[in-house]
Amino acid sequence: MAGYKGYSMSNNAVDAYNNGEKPKSKWTKEEIVSLRARPYDAIAILLKGVTDVIVHNDRKKINNTGTAAMTHGGTGDVLSGIVAGLVSKGMNMFDAACLGAYINGSAGEMAFDEKSYGLVATDVIETSLTPRAPV
Numbered sequence: 001m002a003g004y005k006g007y008s009m010s011n012n013a014v015d016a017y018n019n020g021e022k023p024k025s026k027w028t029k030e031e032i033v034s035l036r037a038r039p040y041d042a043i044a045i046l047l048k049g050v051t052d053v054i055v056h057n058d059r060k061k062i063n064n065t066g067t068a069a070m071t072h073g074g075t076g077d078v079l080s081g082i083v084a085g086l087v088s089k090g091m092n093m094f095d096a097a098c099l100g101a102y103i104n105g106s107a108g109e110m111a112f113d114e115k116s117y118g119l120v121a122t123d124v125i126e127t128s129l130t131p132r133a134p135v
Contacts, residue, residue, distance in 0.1 A: 029053055034060060044093040046083065048076055052101040056094035063098065065105025067112040074121030079104040082130070103129055 027035075030053050037045045037055040044056035052063040083100035087093060107130045111123040124130065 030055075030060065030062070044097045046079075046097040046101060048079060048101070052105065054094065054097045054101060056097075059094055061094075061098045063101040063105055065102055066108050067105075069112050069115075069117045069119050070105075070108040070124070073119065075104065075108060075124050078107075078121050078124050078130070 029047065029049065029051075033045055033047050033053045033055045037043070037057075041057065044054060047053045050066075050068070052066070054061045054063065079100055082103050083096050086096035086100055091099070104124065107124045107127040108119070110127040110129060111119045115123050
């Protein structure tokens with residue numbers, strides 16, 4: 001079965017996720033993340049893209065911050081570090097993923113204003129929005 005931008009799901013997996021409902025031929029990004037997240041009760045899934053999709057159990061959020069200039073150069077690594085830092089401070093995974101996606105996207109927009117399409121991960125890190133340890 002064809003999926004969304006390279007993601008695919010077998011008919012058996014789709015049937016299992018949909019409780020026997022007829023499989024769809026076209027899936028949205030949000031549906032794929034929601035379906036993939038169902039078996040994993042203890043984790044939140046954050047799919048980075050033009051719009052970020054964050055899913056945990058029945059909770060789902062969409063983040064629209066960010067810019068097309070963030071599609072390369074390690075900005076996903078920055079996002080992972082922000083989320084990991086928030087979780088290490090005691091925030092639950094879903095909220096950390098939501099806030100991390102927002103911080104990363106907003107910082108990317110600020111970096112884009114200065115660097116345009118030439119921005120790299122360190123430009124995102126150096127914005128005033130990105131959390132830093134005290135010196």
